[in-house]
Amino acid sequence: MHTEPLPADHRPSDQAPADHRRIGRELKLFATDPLAGAGLPLWLPDGAVIRAELEKLAAEEAIRGGCQRVFTPVLAKRALFERSGHWAKFADDMFPPMRVGEEEFVLRPANCPHHALVYASQQRSYRDLPIRLAELGAMFRSELSGVLGGLSRVRQINLDDTHVFCAPEQVPGEIARAAASVQRCYRLLGIEVARYRLSRRGGGDGYLGDASLWAAAERHLAAALNEIGIDYEDAPGEAAFYGPKIDVQVADPAGREETLSTVQLDFNQPERFDLGFIGPDGGRHRPVMIHRGVLSAMERLVALLIERYNGAFPPWLAPVQVLVLPVAEQHEERGREIAARASAAGLRAECDPADATLGARIRRARDRRVPYLTVIGDRENASGQVAVRLRDGRRLEAVAVERLIDEVSRQVAGRYAGLGFGQAEVPV
Ligand SMILES: [Zn+2]
Numbered sequence: 500m501h502t503e504p505l506p507a508d509h510r511p512s513d514q515a516p517a518d519h520r521r522i523g524r525e526l527k528l529f530a531t532d533p534l535a536g537a538g539l540p541l542w543l544p545d546g547a548v549i550r551a552e553l554e555k556l557a558a559e560e561a562i563r564g565g566c567q568r569v570f571t572p573v574l575a576k577r578a579l580f581e582r583s584g585h586w587a588k589f590a591d592d593m594f595p596p597m598r599v600g601e602e603e604f605v606l607r608p609a610n611c612p613h614h615a616l617v618y619a620s621q622q623r624s625y626r627d628l629p630i631r632l633a634e635l636g637a638m639f640r641s642e643l644s645g646v647l648g649g650l651s652r653v654r655q656i657n658l659d660d661t662h663v664f665c666a667p668e669q670v671p672g673e674i675a676r677a678a679a680s681v682q683r684c685y686r687l688l689g690i691e692v693a694r695y696r697l698s699r700r701g702g703g704d705g706y707l708g709d710a711s712l713w714a715a716a717e718r719h720l721a722a723a724l725n726e727i728g729i730d731y732e733d734a735p736g737e738a739a740f741y742g743p744k745i746d747v748q749v750a751d752p753a754g755r756e757e758t759l760s761t762v763q764l765d766f767n768q769p770e771r772f773d774l775g776f777i778g779p780d781g782g783r784h785r786p787v788m789i790h791r792g793v794l795s796a797m798e799r800l801v802a803l804l805i806e807r808y809n810g811a812f813p814p815w816l817a818p819v820q821v822l823v824l825p826v827a828e829q830h831e832e833r834g835r836e837i838a839a840r841a842s843a844a845g846l847r848a849e850c851d852p853a854d855a856t857l858g859a860r861i862r863r864a865r866d867r868r869v870p871y872l873t874v875i876g877d878r879e880n881a882s883g884q885v886a887v888r889l890r891d892g893r894r895l896e897a898v899a900v901e902r903l904i905d906e907v908s909r910q911v912a913g914r915y916a917g918l919g920f921g922q923a924e925v926p927v
Contacts, residue, residue, distance in 0.1 A: 517752065517805070517806040517807075517809045517810075518806070519649055519650060519651070519801075519802040519803075519805040519806050520648060520649035520650075522805050522806070522809065522810040523546065523649065523650070523802075523805060525810070525866070526545060526805075526810050526818075526867065526868070527543050527544075527545055527546075528542075528543055528545050528546030528549065528801075528805070528818075529541060529542050529543055529546045529649075529650060530543055536644075536654070537644045537647040537654075538642055538644070538647035538648075538652060538653045538654035538655075539653065539654055539655060540649075540650055540653060540798070544818070545818035545819075546801070546818075548816075548818040548847065549801055549804070549812065549816050549818065550657075550797050550801060552815060552816050553794060553797060553800060553801070553816075554635055554797065556684070556687070556794070556914075557633075557635050557659045557793070557794045558633075558635070560680055560683070560684060560793060560794075561631075561633035561661060563680075564631070564661075564676060564680050565629075565631055565676070566631040566632065566633035566661050567630070567631065567632060567633065568632075568633050568634065569614070569617050569632050569633070569634050570634060570636070571610055571613035571614065571616075571617065571634060571636065572607075572613070573606060573607055573636065573637045573638075573639070574597075574604050574605060574606050574607060575604065575605065575607060575612070575613065576602055576603065576604055576605075577596050577603040577604065577605050579612050579613075579616075580593070580605060580607070580608070580612060582612065582771055582772065583611065583612040583615070583741075583768060583771060583772075584707045584740065584741060584767065584768075584771060585608055585609065585612070587707075588705060588706075588707060588740040588741075589608055589740060591641075592608060592640050592641060592642075593605055593606070593608050593639070593640075593641055594606045594639055594641045595641075606638075606639040607638055607639065608638055608639060608640065609638055609660075610634055610636050610638065610658075610660055610662075611660075611662060611741075611765075611768060611788070611790060612768075612772075614632045614634070614662040615662075615768055615769075615772040615774060615788070616772070617632055618630060618632070618662075618664050618772075618774055618786075619772060619773075619774055622777070623664075623775070623776040623777070623786075624776060624777045625666060625776055625777065625778050625779055625784070627776070628664065628665050628666050628669065628776060628786065629663050629664060629665035629666075629669050629673055630663070630664045630665075631661055631662070631663045631664075632661065632662050632663075632664075633659075633660070633661040634660060634661075635657060635658065635659045635660070635794075635797070636657065636658065636660070637655055637656070637657050637658075638655070638656050638657075638658055639654060639655055639656075640653075640654055640655075640656065641654065642654055649802060650798040650799070650801055650802040651798070651799060651802045653798050656796035656797075656798055656799070657796060657797040657798065658792060658795070658796045658797075659792055659793055659794035659795060659796075659797070660790070660791070660792050661790075661791040661792070661793070662788055662789070662790055662791070663677075663788070663789040663791060664769075664774065664776075664786040664787070664788055665786060665787055665789065666776070666778075666784070666786065666787070667719075667787050669787075670719050670723065670764065670787055670789070671719075671722065671723040671726055673789050674720065674723035674724070674727070674745070674762060674789070675723065675726070675727045677762045677789070677791045677793070678727055678729060678745075678762070680791075680793050681747055681760045681793055684793055684794060687914050688800075688804065689807060689808075689813075689916055690749055690759070690803070690807065691749065691750075692747055692748070692749065693748045693749055693750040693756055694730075694731070694732055694748050695724065695729050695730065695731040695732070695745060695746070695747060695748070696731060696732050696733075696734045696737065696745070696746040696747075696748055696758075697717070697720055697721060697724065697731045697732070697733055697734060697743065697744075697745060698734045698736075698737030698738045698739075698743060698744045698745070698746050699713075699717050699733065699734065699735045699736070699737070699738055699743050700713045700717070700735070700736075700738045700743060701735050701736025701737070701738070702736070705740055706738065706740050706741075707740055707741050707767045707771075708741070708742075708766065708767040708770070712766045712767070713738075713742070713743065715766070716742050716743050716764045716765070716766055717743045719764055720743055720744070720745055720762075720764050724745065731745070734746070739761075739763050739765075739790075741763075741765050741767040741768055742763050742764050742765035742766065742767060742790075743763070743764055744761050744762060744763035744764070744790075745761065745762040745763075746758040746760075746761050747759055747760035747761065749803065751803070751806060752806070757799075759795045759799065759800070759803070760792055760793050760794075760795060761790070761791070761792050762789065762790070762791050762792075763789065763790040763791075764787065764789055765787070765788040765789070765790060766785075766787060766788075768788050769785050769786050769787065769788050770785065774786055774788075804816070810868050811868040811870075811890060812868065812870075813870075813910075813914070813915065813916045813917075814870045814871070814907060814910045814911050814915070814918065814919075815910070815911045815912075815914045815915075817847070817868070817869065817870050818847065818867075819847050819848070819849050819867065819869050820841075820846050820847045820848060820869070820870060820871060820907055820911065821838070821841045821846055821847070821848040821849075821869075821870075821871045821872075821873065821903070821907060822848070822849055822850075822851055822864045822867075822869040822871070822872050822873075823835075823837050823838045823841075823848065823849070823850040823851065823873050823875060824851050824853075824857065824860055824861065824864065824872060824873065824874045824875065825850065825851070825852075825853045825875045825876075826853065826857055826874060826875065826876035826877075827853050827876075828853050830853070830875045830876060830877075830879075830880060831850065831852065831853055833875050833879075833880055834850040834851075834875045835850045837850070837873065837875065837885065837900055838850040840900060840904065841903075841904050841907070844904045844908055845908065845911075846904065846907055846908060846911065851863075851864065857874065861874075861888070865890065868890060869890060870889065870890045870907075870918055871887060871888075871889065871890070871903070871907055871918070872887070872888040872889075872890075873885040873886060873887050873888070873903060874886050874888070878897075879897070882897065883899065883900070884897040884898060884899055884900075885897060885898060885899075885900055885903055887903055887920070889918045889920065890918065891918065895920055906919045906920055907919070
């Protein structure tokens with residue numbers, strides 16, 4: 500993994516363990532307001548930058564993985580979720596229906612039913628398959644106030660989700676494709692897989708469909724994992740209500756595990772929505788549906804990354820990438836000009852007003868974990884070069900402004916974890 504050790508000077512002085520709620524507050528990434536409600540975080544401008552970068556990554560990865568993007572509404576008639584089985588098996592986690600005239604609407608707990616309708620909106624041939632529909636959309640969970648906190652337990656999640664509709668024989672290829680996408684994204688984000696889990700049906704009546712379909716789906720998933728050489732742990736009772744799944748487990752520094760990405764195999768929804776495609780024989784056949792979540796919910800992912808990086812994000816995710824620090828008021832004009840050049844090159848750059856001592860402002864910038872600082876004084880004004888300090892404490896030889904912009908732009912464009920300027924980094 501090309502992860503950078505966290506520099507000692509970014510650890511808070513009290514050595515408190517990384518907690519995304521505390522860091523999120525300190526870095527002004529998100530907030531909650533009792534007037535809006537618990538579990539409904541407000542993304543502040545700096546947090547929104549991080550989320551927007553991750554959404555951009557999700558969109559690029561979807562296209563790269565052969566998906567087509569769609570947009571579907573956050574609510575639908577209750578009947579849609581009766582059809583999908585959510586109403587029977589998942590209603591306890593859903594907000595109660597809203598009555599409008601004679602109709603009842605519910606906030607969606609998942610977008611699978613909408614995507615089934617997108618698939619069903621046209622006649623499909625075996626030549627069209629696989630069809631992969633991607634959407635990073637909002638979903639809702641009626642969690643009780645008591646269990647909510649930060650970004651990890653929320654009532655609205657914004658989930659990176661893809662639904663693949665394919666012929667049964669295409670399943671192994673699609674599982675391999677999903678696993679490759681997970682591995683590519685994790686490498687980029689510096690996330691390590693703790694283990695893969697094959698989550699199967701358990702006892703009880705919390706599951707849709709008959710046992711033989713489940714057994715077939717579980718065999719398919721196990722065979723696909725074996726074929727691509729992924730070791731996994733067997734987990735009976737951890738399946739989704741509509742099908743078994745591969746869970747990609749990640750661990751926090753304290754060793755607590757959670758599921759980040761999932762790949763779920765579903766024979767049930769295609770039945771319930773009567774989906775079909777015309778096969779080479781001219782007959783109508785049933786597709787399989789694969790639910791694939793790579794980056795997971797933006798809330799969960801950002802919470803994990805805040806803790807993983809202790810707020811010191813790689814340059815491509817940093818809310819401010821370059822902070823220009825004029826030594827005194829007479830250097831502010833030059834400072835603003837440099838920040839403007841960096842902004843024009845597509846970087847997130849700011850000029851910090853000379854309203855306190857330079858030492859105090861450098862500390863403030865470090866508290867914000869800004870990766871690149873440049874100090875502008877008399878010498879820099881005269882030479883046309885700038886002195887660069889990296890977030891990890893290194894001070895570099897003075898460089899031309901263009902060199903600074905080029906180096907930072909390269910790190911950002913490559914989504915590298917390192918700070919560049921000769922520091923080792925691994926292209927992904
Ligand atoms: Zn789904």
